[in-house]
Amino acid sequence: MNGLDDNQWTALQARLERARAALLSQLADDLDRSADVRAPPPHEAEASPADNASQRTLNALVHEAAEHTARQLHIVRHALAKFDEHSYGLCESCGELIGYSRLNARPEARLCITCQTRQEQRRR
Secondary structure, three states: OOOOHHHHHHHHHHHHHHHHHHHHHHHHHHHHHHHHHHOOOOHHOOHHHHHEEEHHHHHHHHHHHHHHHHHHHHHHHHHHHHHOOOOOEEOOOOOEEHHHHHHOOOOOOOOOOOHHHHHHHHHH
16 A cells, blocks of 8 residues: 555645646647747738747747646646556655655655665766
8 A cells, every 4th residue: 555544645635636627728828839939920021130039938938838737747647647547656766655744745756765865976
């Protein structure tokens, strides 16, 4: 088992469900915004080079925001899938319990604090 009681399990699952819904909404907004900035109105088609550069920067920022939201959504969906597998709350590296305080702070956590620290130290 994962060391979580029924109330903790239910509360964490509900938080992730809410996060998924919020991220789906944000992604839809990001994609709408991306479509808006891609197609300038016909009367603005012949903009100055500075305006074109600003438009390209804005397009890049909107695209980056949508990619970030999509990555976050993938992480949350992964965590929710672990509820179905009854493996939520177990470290994906060592298999040990992640611990409620860590999951409460980051319900999408995939690693226990020991494995997460080890991974971060390797990145440095």
